[in-house]
Amino acid sequence: xxxxxxxxxxxxxxxxxxxxxxxxxxxxxxxxxxxxxxxxxxxxxxxxxxxxxxxxxxxxxxxxxxxxxxxxxxxxxxxxxxxxxxxxxxxxxxxxxxxxxxxxxxxxxxxxxxxxxxxxxxxxxxxxxxxxxxxxxxxxxxxxxxxxxxxxxxxxxxxxxxxxxxxxxxxxxxxxxxxxxxxxxxxxxxxxxxxxxxxxxxxxxxxxxxxxxxxxxxxxxxxxxxxxxxxxxxxxxxxxxxxxxxxxxxxxxxxxxxxxxxxxxxxxxxxxxxxxxxxxxxxxxxxxxxxxxxxxxxxxxxxxxxxxxxxxxxxxxxxxxxxxxxxxxxxxxx
Amino acid sequence: xxxxxxxxxxxxxxxxxxxxxxxxxxxxxxxxxxxxxxxxxxxxxxxxxxxxxxxxxxxxxxxxxxxxxxxxxxxxxxxxxxxxxxxxxxxxxxxxxxxxxxxxxxxxxxxxxxxxxxxxxxxxxxxxxxxxxxxxxxxxxxxxxxxxxxxxxxxxxxxxxxxxxxxxxxxxxxxxxxxxxxxxxxxxxxxxxxxxxxxxxxxxxxxxxxxxxxxxxxxxxxxxxxxxxxxxxxxxxxxxxxxxxxxxxxxxxxxxxxxxxxxxxx
Ligand SMILES: [Zn+2]
Numbered sequence: 081x082x083x084x085x086x087x088x089x090x091x092x093x094x095x096x097x098x099x100x101x102x103x104x105x106x107x108x109x110x111x112x113x114x115x116x117x118x119x120x121x122x123x124x125x126x127x128x129x130x131x132x133x134x135x136x137x138x139x140x141x142x143x144x145x146x147x148x149x150x151x152x153x154x155x156x157x158x159x160x161x162x163x164x165x166x167x168x169x170x171x172x173x174x175x176x177x178x179x180x181x182x183x184x185x186x187x188x189x190x191x192x193x194x195x196x197x198x199x200x201x202x203x204x205x206x207x208x209x210x211x212x213x214x215x216x217x218x219x220x221x222x223x224x225x226x227x228x229x230x231x232x233x234x235x236x237x238x239x240x241x242x243x244x245x246x247x248x249x250x251x252x253x254x255x256x257x258x259x260x261x262x263x264x265x266x267x268x269x270x271x272x273x274x275x276x277x278x279x280x281x282x283x284x285x286x287x288x289x290x291x292x293x294x295x296x297x298x299x300x301x302x303x304x305x306x307x308x309x310x311x312x313x314x315x316x317x318x319x320x321x322x323x324x325x326x327x328x329x330x331x332x333x334x335x336x337x338x339x340x341x342x343x344x345x346x347x348x349x350x351x352x353x354x355x356x357x358x359x360x361x362x363x364x365x366x367x368x369x370x371x372x373x374x375x376x377x378x379x380x381x382x383x384x385x386x387x388x389x390x391x392x393x394x395x396x397x398x399x400x401x402x403x404x405x406x407x408x409x410x411x412x413x414x
Numbered sequence: 415x416x417x418x419x420x421x422x423x424x425x426x427x428x429x430x431x432x433x434x435x436x437x438x439x440x441x442x443x444x445x446x447x448x449x450x451x452x453x454x455x456x457x458x459x460x461x462x463x464x465x466x467x468x469x470x471x472x473x474x475x476x477x478x479x480x481x482x483x484x485x486x487x488x489x490x491x492x493x494x495x496x497x498x499x500x501x502x503x504x505x506x507x508x509x510x511x512x513x514x515x516x517x518x519x520x521x522x523x524x525x526x527x528x529x530x531x532x533x534x535x536x537x538x539x540x541x542x543x544x545x546x547x548x549x550x551x552x553x554x555x556x557x558x559x560x561x562x563x564x565x566x567x568x569x570x571x572x573x574x575x576x577x578x579x580x581x582x583x584x585x586x587x588x589x590x591x592x593x594x595x596x597x598x599x600x601x602x603x604x605x606x607x608x609x610x611x612x613x614x615x616x617x618x619x620x621x622x623x624x625x626x627x628x629x630x631x632x633x634x635x636x637x638x639x640x641x642x643x644x645x646x647x648x649x650x651x652x653x654x655x656x657x658x659x660x661x662x663x664x665x666x667x668x669x670x671x672x673x674x675x676x677x678x679x680x
Binding site: 128234241257285288289294295 | 439456466469470474501502599
C-alpha cells in the first residue's frame, strides 16, 4: 500500500450534542461517535458534495480491500490533552503496585476509561492519579483538579403547537455541552492521496451539518482542524495491537488473534433517503480498546435488509490499529 | 433521487428584543426557591434563543402564509386518547416551500382528515439549519442592568386569576429585557435535486419567514406584548460546495442590510 499519512482530526463543538433519548442520560459514552457512525456521516457528506456515482466508487475501494482512508472512533480531549481508551486487559492493579498509579481503592481504578495518548505510547513515564474516567499525571491533578471535565449533560425542553387549536405539547431531551477546551477527536489516515481533499471536505461539511441528533436546530455543529502532531507509531512488529475503532473480524484467524475484548451489537436504521425507517441487519463487533496479538484488518459488512433493493447498506468494521508499546502491563503478561 | 449540495447561504444577523422576551425552560427545571417560569439559559447562566424555538415558530408562520393549514394537509404528530392532539403541516409535494425548507419526517403519517400519507419518496435532507442565538453581552448595558433583578434578566410578578373561582395565582416570570441582542446564524442549503437547481428559491422563502416572525412574536406571553423581535445588521454569505476542499475560506457577503426592509438580493 501507498505511504500512509496519519493526522488528528480535532472537532471543536460550536453547539451541544444531542444524546440518544433511549440511553440513560448519565452514560456519557453516548456522546462519542463510534467509527461506523462517523464513517456513515462522512460518506453521507461525501455523497452530498460529489453525488451518487462518485460515492459508489469510493465505497467500492473499501469493499475491494483498498480503503482510500481509515478512521478511528471519536475520542475525548480535555484541556487540549488527547485521550485514548484504556487498552482492555490493562492491569491497573499492577500499575498501582508499581507506584505508577496512585489510587485510593479498586473502585477508582475500575472507573478509568481513558488515558492520555502520549502517556500510553510513551509507557507511562510519570506518576498518575485517576480523576473520574480519566487518568492524568498527578502533578497536573494537584494543580487543577476542577478543570478535568469534558462537559455536562443538560435537559432541553421542546414544544410543539397545534396549528388550529394552539394546544401545546412539551417534551424533553438531553444534550451534552462540551467545556471550552474540550471536545472529540479521531485519527484520520489517508492511504490514497487522490481522495485526501475530498475526504477532508466531507469532514468539514459534516461539521457544518452536525453530528448526532437534532442537527437542523444547530446541534452537533463543529469545526474541524487537521493536525499533524500525532505520535510516531514506529514499531511494525509489536507484540500487541489495540484497535481504536470498532472491528468486525474478517475471518477465523482474526477472531483467534483477539486477546482482550468486549462485544458490542450494532443495529439501527438504514440512513439514506431510500431507507429511512427500515431496520438494517444487526452485526456484532469488538469495541474500541480491544487488544490483538497480530495485525488484523476487519471488514466492511453488508447489512442490507432482505427485500431492500434500493442500494446496499454497509457497516464499517475496519480495524484502526495502533501498536502497544513494549512493557505495557496486561493481565497475565507478567 | 440524487441530491447534491451546490452551496450554502449563511445568514448572520442580530435578533433584537423589542419587548421583553420569554422563552421558557419548561416546568421540570423548577428549583425550590427559584423562579417558577424561568427562561432558557446556557451553562454560564446567560439566556439564549434555542434554534428549535426559532425554527418551530417560523415553520408554523410559514404554514399559514403558504396556505398549508388545511385538514387534508395536516399530519397528526401527537395523539391523546386516540384523538389528534397536535397537528402540523407535512406533505409529499417536492416543491412545497414549507417542507422543502423545514423538513419532513420519514415514513407513514395519519392525516387529520383521516387518510394516510407516506412521505418516504419525498424525504430529502432538510435545507434549513437554525443555530442557537447567543446573547450579545454588551447589548445589556450597565444602565439596563441597574433595573434588572438577575444578571441578565428581569423578574416580574404576574397575577393569574382563575376565571371561575376568582382565586389569584401570583407567580414570578422571568424575561430578557427589551434592547437585548442575540447573534443568530441560519443556513439555507442550496441543493440540486435530480439536476434541478434550487437557485435562490428557498433563500427567498426563508427571508419571508423572517419577515413573518417580525410581525408576530417569539416565546411566551406574546398576546401580552412580549416577544416582539427584529432582525438587524444582516449579512448573507454564500459558501460554494467547492469551498469545503479548501482549508479555510474567508467569505465575502453577497448582501448586507441594517434591517429586512433594506435587504436586497442581487
Ligand atoms: Zn409541505
